[in-house]
Amino acid sequence: MQVVENIVDGQKLFLQKEYQDSFEKKKEFESSYNSVNPQKVKEITEWTKTWDYREKNFKREALTVNPAKTCQPLGAIMAALGFEKTMPYVHGSHGCVSYFRTYFTRHFKEPTPCVSDSMSESAAVFGGLSNMKDGLRNCNALYKPKMIAVSTTCMAEVIGDDLNAFVSGAKESAEGELDDVLIPYAHTPSFVGSHITGYDNMMKAILEQNNPTRSEKVEDAERINVIPGFEPYLGSLKEIKEINALFSDKIVMIGDHEEQWNTGAGEYQLYSGGTPLEILKTAINASNTISLQKYSTVQTAKLIKNKWKQGYTTCNPIGLNGTDAYVMKLSELTGKEVPNELTIQRGQLVDAMQDSYPYIHGKKFALFGDPDFLLGLVSFIIEMGGIPAHIVCHNAPKKGWEADMKEVVAKSSWSEECQIWANKDLWHLRSLLFTEPVDFLIGNVYGKELYRDTGIPLIRIGFPIFDRHHLHRYSISGYKGALNLLTWITNAVLDKLDEETKETAKTDFFFDSVR
């Protein structure tokens, strides 16, 4: 029973004897088939750690267990929230939208605006046009956006709603109410690709539908667009903008969602920050566009290269080499020397790497996450002398990614020990960790259960992270971002070392005060 002087959480409450006894009593009614037979449970537990299990596990054709990816509209919402006063609008069921908002909100600890037009059975039969007509007007009246960015859930895609016709139909019947609001739209079927595909489709739609055609383009030779991609680290967006500004104020970010998920206390703002619409509408005029996530902007790239005929490059400013390449690219495109400030930052990062390398050198890592994130992070681990032993990318694109990753891995002197696992999920990874263990695991919150099962410490880098606070506020890009990565990884190694050496009179000779 609780004691008023010391009220305990469920964590401790349920350890009290009366609750433990109650759990015992419950067992009597639970068992069926084979389960809750402790012997059997043990046996199967051990079996799941074997090569035999691994082989069966890797033969799966139909079943996905514990995925490390999610569906398109989520990415579309992030793309939309990168623009000034833009309301993401999802054409389809509202259940999905509740999920999207919750997912982002649990990660950022911030509100996530997004509406849906609540399609249901009647829409499944008759199509969602009337939902769209009412929905756009209601959205516009309540939330007064400057732009409404329409994406779709599975439902709308399966019944085949024609967004182009629906949006224009809705505009026409809105008695002028929608005349001043931009309404780009993108099909984002969840049974194709993953959340990064949705980002790509929405970004392309927003750019294409809000810019004139090439014949009306007025090239601005100095202007460079930078598209961040599906970037969960708000600090990265900030740092990239800082680097850009050191070169030129004509380098602009297209799709800047930094402030939307980082507003201060005091009053609630529905919209915050974002790329100004004037900048969006002139995106075509830039001489060059740089995408920071090659695989989150595949379709967008086609628009920019083929239709807009701009210079287009991809960079991946995660880690030292990636940031170097980005900085040199900016230097090349602007024709300016690399600013001294960046040389100083680089020096500081390298200095820090030289301080910490003994703890990372030769350590084995398993990493999972989005394709571009992994390319950057694996590169950084290799730069530090670590071994990326398992690289799991559940949403690996069919074309190009594996080859790119092989190129990165080839730089490691342990490259034969590095295995690339495209389109594998976290239950596959579990087998890998048991049969070919590593020292550390790097990934998002879903790595937590792998940590529990295998004992391999999880270093939380990725998306989503629900169970630690404020990490998304930091940068993982640029030299300062790499320093954050270095700090998290090194200190995780040291924490583990302390954990392993803390036993009095047994291991604590190695429990050093200086590391």
Place this chain on the structure above:
Amino acid sequence: MLEKLEEEVIEEVLKAYPAKAAKKRSKHLGVDSPEKIKGACDSVKSNKQSVPGVMSQRGCAYAGSKGVVWGPVKDMIHISHGPIGCGQYSRGGRRNYYKGVTGIDSFVSMNFSSDFTEKDIVFGGDKKLKTLLREVDELFPLNNGITIQSECPIGLIGDDIQAVAKAYKKESSKPAIAVSCEGFRGVSQSLGHHLANDTFRDEIMDDVSARAGFEPTPYDVTIMGDYNIGGDAWSTRLLLEEIGLRVVSQWTGDASYKEMAIAPKSKLNLLHCYRSMNYLARHMEQEFGIPWMEYNFFGPTKTTQSLRKIAEFFGEEIQAKAEEVIAKYTKMTDEVIAKYKPKLEGKKVMLYIGGLRPRHVIGAYEDLGMEIIGTGYEFGHGDDYKRTKEDLKRATLIYDDANEYELEQFVKKLRPDLVAAGVKEKYVFQKMGLPFRQMHSWDYSGPYHGYDAFAIFARDMDLAINSPVWSHTKAPWEKNQELGA
């Protein structure tokens, strides 16, 4: 005065909508008070289609079936059948506690998906599903059954998951249950609860073999509509055991298949979340003659009332024990109230939640001297609103399927001291400097059911309202500003 403000804010909110939407929404909003005859609790429209284009806080039928009702059944594997998203978003967020070895004999916090591709949409997914079911059994041999939870596309592409499940059940001799809970069905998660209940009725009630050998006693009860969020069902179970009852089955928090199959043998069904499980309670009454009783374990007043009601059903012996238990715990909860009430008395609360909580938690707040000035359901029905009336103590704003815009306006106008709702709303109100508690997940705390849990509840409300963090919002150089101005 309060009532006038409440009437005013409804007017104001409705003005923001285009005419058609305003007309619709006006039927879902109102004011009620204990004195009122035919107040909002009797008249608001509910369980209707949401207005399109707003930030509704509602979920879908899949969320109701997989997320709420089926998901917590721990020894079965629940397949999110369709594209990858739904299963990923609903993974691990609800805090349905359970005991078991995850991945071996329990599976609640995991995500099993058929991860549809375009090919599956075009050619159908039944074949894939068949293969998948076999793979599940091979890799997770200790599962006690599989459920197939349909996502939106399934019902639209003409798949016959019921047939696949039936065939597989024969082949494997374990339960294989298909739920057609596509997200576009119905208007909210509520239909998903109902559909899940229907599959319980059709699949579990008949499974006599699973309860073979069960030896009944006169004191066997089933807990229904408790999803063990933060351990709620455990703190409930303990009290029932202490008054001399035997809890033979828990639906569905920390539930296992077999104990669910025992339910038709219990003497009384105890129903906490009426909304999500009344269907099955009614069915068991008709089919097996098992009476059911609603109870409320939020806060000591309601818990005590409920325990007495339950004990009365079983007669003097249990009643005597119940009085002992009540006396034992009341001493503690009185101390809790003495400690926290002075710090919370008179504080005004606005609620916006699902299922049973918009009415059930009122008593717990009142035990602490707090006042509810607004409440509403994301997916309630008329019978929920009618039941709410009894719990009102003053003029109360009633809002059905409120969206974020409305909630924001209500709060700005009525200025509660605490808002208790869901995670999507949490940071909106915290940014305004308002204390907030999530009342779906217990804000990562809990349990909140029963006497021990009330101590945690009281402590949590105190920490929310009296935290120093709310006093830092304004910088020392800023002038006094009104909330939300």
